[in-house]
Amino acid sequence: MQRQRHLVCFSVGLSVLGCRHRHVSAGRYCCCHSRGRFRAVSTRTAMLTGLSQHKPLTFVTSNEKKLAELRAILRDLVGMEVTIEARHIDLPEIQGEAEDIAREKCRYAARAIQGPALVEDTQLCYHAFGGLPGPYVKYFLRNLGPEGMEKLLAAWDDKRATAQCIFALAVDADAEPHLFTGQTLGRIVVPRGKRNFGWDPIFQPDGHEKTYAEMSEGEKNAISHRFRAASRLAEFLRNHYTTR
């Protein structure tokens, strides 16, 4: 653990990752997290645990919807816009356990970027199928569509499913990834709602009358698997990059 003077924005540690405006000096102002409104920045002592301070965090994904949801969730969690650079690199996805897939994606991304990298892998796990399609849901969705994915369960009474999101964060090119997992329990239903994101129309979270696809952005982001995983990620960043 390194103790050093470091310029940070006013937000909770995420700014150490996100703020690229390192030209600002003590007592000056930076607008990067405040949508154009200038906010005070102060110099404080930060405890940093290995993250490359001078490189922004890059979220490597091919999925625009994931990126949009993460941005919205972090904005709500920290109360302001968080700068995350996005890169589309075709990441290899191994076969195996979801955690291993996320870890390996992250190692590959961090090496490709030569710096801090964040990746995400999402699974939809049918309880009746022992967790399948799980990390392979993309291929089921591509070939069957939401209708076909609902029909898969026709012969089963158990319609329960778990939506799971795993963020993997490598704090530098060669660092071992940290994992942050979030789950939302629900059931698979006949498709209802918007058709702009994957299997959202067939996933109805427990305790709700709407599918993800029938919910507003805010409603989904308050209870989703991605929100729960992102909350853990934000907590980690706060704990490790909190200013002292």
Ligand SMILES: O=c1[nH]c(=O)c2ncn([C@@H]3O[C@H](COP(=O)(O)OP(=O)(O)OP(=O)(O)O)[C@@H](O)[C@H]3O)c2[nH]1
């Ligand atoms: O209805 C949905 N609600 C969600 O909240 C959600 N999150 C992901 N997905 C879909 O599930 C598969 C995951 O595969 P996945 O994790 O490999 O993602 P991806 O390949 O699209 O992007 P990435 O791997 O480049 O980040 C892909 O088909 C995604 O479109 C979702 N569908």
Ligand SMILES: [Mg+2]
């Ligand atoms: Mg993928």
